[in-house]
Amino acid sequence: MVTAVSHYLESVKDNLSLDLSSETEVIRELESHIEDRLHELEESGVSEEEAANTCIRLLGPAKQLARQIYEAHSQGTWGQALLAAMPHLLFGLLFALNWWQNVGWFLAMLVLVFSVAIYGWRHGKPFWLSPWLGDCLMPVVISGLFLLCLPRGWSWLAIAVYVPLALWLVGSITFQTIKRDWLYSSLMLLPMPVAIGWFLAAQLEGKFPRYSTGLIQEYAPWIGLSFLVLAVAAAVFIRLRQRWLKIAVLVMSGLLTSTLVCGYGWYRLGLPAFLTLAIIMLALFLTPALLKRRIRRGEHQPVARLLP
Amino acid sequence: MTKRQESMKGSVDSLLLYLVSQQPMYGYQIIKELGRRSQGYFKFKEGTLYPALHRLERAGLVRGEWQRLPGGQQRKYYHITEAGYHAMAEQRNQWRDFVAAMNLVIQPAYH
Numbered sequence: 391m392v393t394a395v396s397h398y399l400e401s402v403k404d405n406l407s408l409d410l411s412s413e414t415e416v417i418r419e420l421e422s423h424i425e426d427r428l429h430e431l432e433e434s435g436v437s438e439e440e441a442a443n444t445c446i447r448l449l450g451p452a453k454q455l456a457r458q459i460y461e462a463h464s465q466g467t468w469g470q471a472l473l474a475a476m477p478h479l480l481f482g483l484l485f486a487l488n489w490w491q492n493v494g495w496f497l498a499m500l501v502l503v504f505s506v507a508i509y510g511w512r513h514g515k516p517f518w519l520s521p522w523l524g525d526c527l528m529p530v531v532i533s534g535l536f537l538l539c540l541p542r543g544w545s546w547l548a549i550a551v552y553v554p555l556a557l558w559l560v561g562s563i564t565f566q567t568i569k570r571d572w573l574y575s576s577l578m579l580l581p582m583p584v585a586i587g588w589f590l591a592a593q594l595e596g597k598f599p600r601y602s603t604g605l606i607q608e609y610a611p612w613i614g615l616s617f618l619v620l621a622v623a624a625a626v627f628i629r630l631r632q633r634w635l636k637i638a639v640l641v642m643s644g645l646l647t648s649t650l651v652c653g654y655g656w657y658r659l660g661l662p663a664f665l666t667l668a669i670i671m672l673a674l675f676l677t678p679a680l681l682k683r684r685i686r687r688g689e690h691q692p693v694a695r696l697l698p
Numbered sequence: 699m700t701k702r703q704e705s706m707k708g709s710v711d712s713l714l715l716y717l718v719s720q721q722p723m724y725g726y727q728i729i730k731e732l733g734r735r736s737q738g739y740f741k742f743k744e745g746t747l748y749p750a751l752h753r754l755e756r757a758g759l760v761r762g763e764w765q766r767l768p769g770g771q772q773r774k775y776y777h778i779t780e781a782g783y784h785a786m787a788e789q790r791n792q793w794r795d796f797v798a799a800m801n802l803v804i805q806p807a808y809h
Contacts, residue, residue, distance in 0.1 A: 419725065419748065419774050426726040427744075450745030458749035462756060 394442045395424055398452050405456035407633070408463055409515075409570045416459055420449070457633070464636075466517040466628035474518040474628045477503050477525040478581065478621035486614030488607065500529060515570060520578040521624045523563060527578070528585045530556050535589050568678050568685065575678035576640055577627055583670045584616050584647045591655030612654040616647045644671040710750050711759075712793065713740070715778060715786040718760055724773035725751060751776060759785050 399417055406413050424445050431441035449455055466474070480499055489495040507526045510519035534556045537548030567575040592605040606613070623643030630636050648671055652664040717728055717735075728751075729742045754760045759782035762774045778786070 415774075416748070416752075418772075422724070422771065422773050423726050423744070423748075425771065448744040450743065455745045455748070458746070459752055462749045462752035465756075 394439075394446060395428075398446050398449075399424075401452035402456045402459075405453050405460075407456075407460055407571045407573070412463060420455075424449075460633060461631040464633070465631045468629070470516065470518045471625040471628040474521050475621040475625040477506070477522045478617045478624060481525060481581075482614045482617030482621060484614075485610045485617065488610055490610065491607070515567070517628055520567065520574045521581075521620070523567065524578040524581045527560050527563065528581050530559060531582060532585055532589055535586065535593075539593060564678060565681070568682050572678035572682040573627075573633070573636055573640070575681075576675045577624065579674045579678070580623070580640065580644065580647075581617070581620055583644070583667060583674060584620065584651060586670070587648070587651035587667050588613050588616070588655055591651060609655055612650055616650045619643055619646050619650070640675060644668075644675060709793075710746070711754060712786065712789040714750060714754060714776075715759060715782055715789070718776045719778040719783065719786055722763070722775040722777045724775050727773075728776075754782070758782075 399420060402420065403413055403417050406416060408416065427445045427448065428438075428441050431444055432438065436444065480502070484490045484495065484499055503522060503525050507519065507522040510516055510522060534548060534553050537552050538545050540548070564575050564579065567578055588606070588609060591609065620643060623639050627636050627639050630639065645668065648664060648667045651667060713732060714728065717723060717731055723731060725747055729744060729747060732740050732742055751760065751762075755762050755776070758779055760776045761779050762776055764772050765775050766772050
């Protein structure tokens with residue numbers, strides 16, 4: 391009896407994809423419901439095993455219950471959707487209006503993004519945080535690429551010191567966000583291949599850094615458009631309830647931005663470049679899902695603490 | 699889905715809001731109370747209760763609070779909020795208008 395019910399609750403927990411405190415509360419509430427129902431059934435003379443099976447049947451399939459509860463929790467407000475879109479919108483404007491060359495604007499933007507991300511991180515990691523975190527990590531990654539492009543001595547320094555540190559930072563933040571829901575990690579990592587793609591497009595064309603700056607200026611409207619696509623994707627992602635629709639939005643925005651990068655930045659390289667970027671996108675998209683599975687296996691504990 | 703469940707589908711939120719406006723209740727208690735008040739007409743599909751309660755809670759219409767029962771068990775009681783009262787009043791008015799209009803249409807015609 392207890393085994394059937396505890397398996398049921400574990401299955402609900404595995405499919406919830408909420409933050410740890412919400413998951414614990416949901417399971418606790420379902421436990422108390424089952425406890426009441428079992429008590430009533432057993433008092434009416436039903437056997438323990440039959441009572442457990444009736445309880446499970448009345449609650450319905452575990453996956454379906456978990457999905458419905460997830461959908462009740464997963465939709466953000468319009469305000470949260472706007473806030474989630476904001477960092478990508480700001481980066482998009484920075485390039486579309488060609489303000490990226492102005493150091494003042496650029497620094498102000500970075501300070502704003504870092505401040506909001508730190509605020510969100512310290513205040514319960516709300517729905518809207520992932521895009522801000524992603525745009526915080528983007529300069530970290532791009533700085534590493536810049537260092538690798540510097541003359542030989544500097545690039546070794548980058549490989550030895552900066553790259554491991556940057557990877558550790560990106561990895562640990564990704565790991566923390568996966569604990570809530572791997573989809574939010576994917577949302578966070580979404581701008582990374584876009585930024586790397588545009589950076590490499592500028593590098594492939596000519597000598598670093600003078601020629602590259604000219605190229606970035608040429609690409610600026612398209613870079614702005616890529617970030618606008620990411621902003622719309624982030625807002626839609628927050629407003630959607632269904633998990634599969636959220637995944638579809640991430641995949642679509644990834645494909646659209648890859649097309650923009652390859653269409654206007656890497657057009658000389660053609661299809662192979664598009665496929666490479668699409669594979670990077672897919673890898674970044676799927677890594678959090680795989681990591682989440684490993685974390686789940688590692689922390690698997692029985693959830694039921696029902697009747698003796 | 700039975701016809702009763704079909705007709706109940708659009709009224710779940712109103713029923714839940716009305717019940718917890720009478721007194722704070724926990725999930726299992728809501729199911730029992732609904733069955734008792736409707737004399738067994740409304741049989742809540744248990745799996746749909748908690749998603750509905752959580753949706754109302756996320757919308758700020760009810761507030762969940764864990765309380766200890768005299769026996770020591772803990773239960774999550776749902777309390778209606780100010781916004782919940784407004785939503786319930788609005789839904790009740792809509793329901794009354796609907797019932798009144800239905801009665802006008804389906805009552806026997808006098809010639």
